[in-house]
Amino acid sequence: PPRQQLLLQQLPGYYEVSVNDCYKTIVFFPVTGNKLDSEAKKWRLVADVLNDIAIFMEILAPNFPMCFTLIVCSAGIFKSIVGVAGGATRAALTVHQARRDNMADISAKDGSQETLVNLVGLLVSLILIPLVTDNPLLTFVLFFLFTILHLFANYKAVRSVVMETLNEARLAIVLHQYLRDGRVLGPLEANHKEPVFLEFRRTVPIKLGVRLGELVYT
Structure with missing residues (x-):
């Protein structure tokens, strides 16, 4: 058929x-x-x-x-x-x-x-x-x-x-608010301002645990 x-x-x-x-x-x-x-x-x-x-x-x-x-x-x-x-x-x-x-x-x-x-x-x-x-x-x-x-x-x-840890987005929100008026946002406020849609813009690369030698040579 x-x-x-x-x-x-x-x-x-x-x-x-x-x-x-x-x-x-x-x-x-x-x-x-x-x-x-x-x-x-x-x-x-x-x-x-x-x-x-x-x-x-x-x-x-x-x-x-x-x-x-x-x-x-x-x-x-x-x-x-x-x-x-x-x-x-x-x-x-x-x-x-x-x-x-x-x-x-x-x-x-x-x-x-x-x-x-x-x-x-x-x-x-x-x-x-x-x-x-x-x-x-x-x-x-x-x-x-x-x-x-x-x-x-x-x-x-x-x-x-409401995440109680900091990722890049929540850290940026907390730091921006602190530098602007000296106020530290709580987890509820930071999560409320965090974008939940995926963004495709370029961000500053952040590497944790980098060796000192790599920093010296770069």
């Missing part, structure tokens, strides 16, 4: 997706690994955005048969980045929430909540699937509606996190 022939034609693309997943997972982590801990809130939001983009590309792919493999491979690359960034930032936020050194308890509760949310999502999908079948317009309308709700909820969640 034509559908089976199409799947057989696109089968090499799925192998390419697996290769891209492995490649991006290996390459992405060494490049941004040192930022996933200190910039956990930013990368958590980036992971959510990339995940929604990947889902949108997968929904869009069947409408472009000629570019199906390229679109699916690109979505796979995004999802591989989401897997690395999402897992790393989850660990960083779990450490932050474990105020009593109870990481196991926090992880168990997080897993229980995730299971409950997945169950609710499964039940909702059983209701929506008959409605969106053969109805592309309704599919995209519901997707954008749920995506907006998802990103807004994650933005508010990231904004509510």
Whole structure:
């Protein structure tokens, strides 16, 4: 049948997706690994955005048969980045929430909540699937509606996190405020002013633990 022939034609693309997943997972982590801990809130939001983009590309792919493999491979690359960034930032936020050194308890509760949310999502999908079948317009309308709700909820969640340690952004905010009026901001104020969206502007490189000899020669 034509559908089976199409799947057989696109089968090499799925192998390419697996290769891209492995490649991006290996390459992405060494490049941004040192930022996933200190910039956990930013990368958590980036992971959510990339995940929604990947889902949108997968929904869009069947409408472009000629570019199906390229679109699916690109979505796979995004999802591989989401897997690395999402897992790393989850660990960083779990450490932050474990105020009593109870990481196991926090992880168990997080897993229980995730299971409950997945169950609710499964039940909702059983209701929506008959409605969106053969109805592309309704599919995209519901997707954008749920995506907006998802990103807004994650933005508010990231904004509510109050880190008690200093990263580059929070340190710059605290120093700027102190040099301006001599006031030292508390963790709540510093976190409130911290940007949660990823910035691509160049920053001054900061290296810790540099040898004295390297400073002398440079």
